[in-house]
Amino acid sequence: MSTAAPFRFFSLQVVRTRRLGPSLVRIAFAGPGLRDFHSDGLDQSLSLFLPHPHQDEPVVPVTEGDDWWRSWMALPADVRAVMRSYTLRELRRGADGVTSEIDVDFVLHGVEPDATAPAGPASRWAAQAAPGDRVLLIGPAVADNRAIRFRPPEDTDLVVLWADETAVPAASAILESLPPGTRAVAWLEARHADDVQELTVAADADVTWLVTGDEASPAAVDAIRAARLPDAGHPYAWIAGEAGRMKELRRHLVKERGLDRRRIAFVGYWRQGLTEEQLREQGE
Structure with a gap:
C-alpha cells in the first residue's frame, strides 16, 4: 500500500x-x-x-x-x-x-x-x-x-510568542486560533507603525507591537528581558525570525527565564547575509 x-x-x-x-x-x-x-x-x-x-x-x-x-x-x-x-x-x-x-x-x-x-x-x-x-x-x-512547528503540550498554561516581520503571519494565525481562557504574551515586530495589524484574538493575550524602522532592531530582546511574564507552571514558547536573533532570544528564555528548552519551538526563517539558496545548500 x-x-x-x-x-x-x-x-x-x-x-x-x-x-x-x-x-x-x-x-x-x-x-x-x-x-x-x-x-x-x-x-x-x-x-x-x-x-x-x-x-x-x-x-x-x-x-x-x-x-x-x-x-x-x-x-x-x-x-x-x-x-x-x-x-x-x-x-x-x-x-x-x-x-x-x-x-x-x-x-x-x-x-x-x-x-x-x-x-x-x-x-x-x-x-x-x-x-x-x-x-x-x-x-x-x-x-x-514536519513543516508545522507550533505544537504546545496539553499541559501548557502560558503561550509565549516572538516574531519578526517575516514571522508575523504565522504568529498572527497562532494568536487568532487560541481559545478563550488561554493565557498568552506576544511580541510582534513591524517595520512601520502603519504595518501594525488589528488581530481578532479570543484568548487572554497581551500583544506588544515593536516598530523597528528600516533595520532589524535589538529591541525584541530588550523588551522581553524587561517584561514580567505571568506566573506559569508549564509555559511554552514559539519564537521565529532571523536565525541569529532567534538564538539570542532562546538563550535568554532558557538561561535567564528558566524555561525548559524542550518546550521552546524556534524557527530560523532567514539568516542575515545569506540568500534562500545559500541557506538550503548549508542544510543539504
Whole structure:
C-alpha cells in the first residue's frame, strides 16, 4: 500500500492582492490542485516559486522526490524560478468543499521610491502582482506534517510568542486560533507603525507591537528581558525570525527565564547575509 507524499507541487494563480501597510501585501492564490492541499498547522511553512520579470510563469523542473532541487539548481540563475519560504496565513474552503484559496503575506523591502537598498526579486514580484499571475508552490498534502512547528503540550498554561516581520503571519494565525481562557504574551515586530495589524484574538493575550524602522532592531530582546511574564507552571514558547536573533532570544528564555528548552519551538526563517539558496545548500 503506497503512502501519500507529505508535500507536493501546486500550480496556482493570483486572484487578489491587498496592501496591509507600507511594507506588507497580502496575496490570495487559487488553483484546482488546492483541493489536495491539507494543513492542520498554524505556522505551516511553504516554498514559493516566482517567475523572473521576463517570464510568464516560474521555471521549475517538477520531478519525483527531491530530484527537483538538483535539476532546479542546475539551471542558469536568470532562468530558474526565484524560490522563497513563507508561512500560510489562511486556508479557505468554498461551500462545495473543493474550491479553495490560500493567503500569503509578503514583506516588501526596497520598493519604496526613497528606499536606500534595492528590492529583492520576491519583493519586486509581490509589489507588482496582479490577478492571473502564475506561481508554483510546494505545500502540504498531509495535514500533520514536519513543516508545522507550533505544537504546545496539553499541559501548557502560558503561550509565549516572538516574531519578526517575516514571522508575523504565522504568529498572527497562532494568536487568532487560541481559545478563550488561554493565557498568552506576544511580541510582534513591524517595520512601520502603519504595518501594525488589528488581530481578532479570543484568548487572554497581551500583544506588544515593536516598530523597528528600516533595520532589524535589538529591541525584541530588550523588551522581553524587561517584561514580567505571568506566573506559569508549564509555559511554552514559539519564537521565529532571523536565525541569529532567534538564538539570542532562546538563550535568554532558557538561561535567564528558566524555561525548559524542550518546550521552546524556534524557527530560523532567514539568516542575515545569506540568500534562500545559500541557506538550503548549508542544510543539504
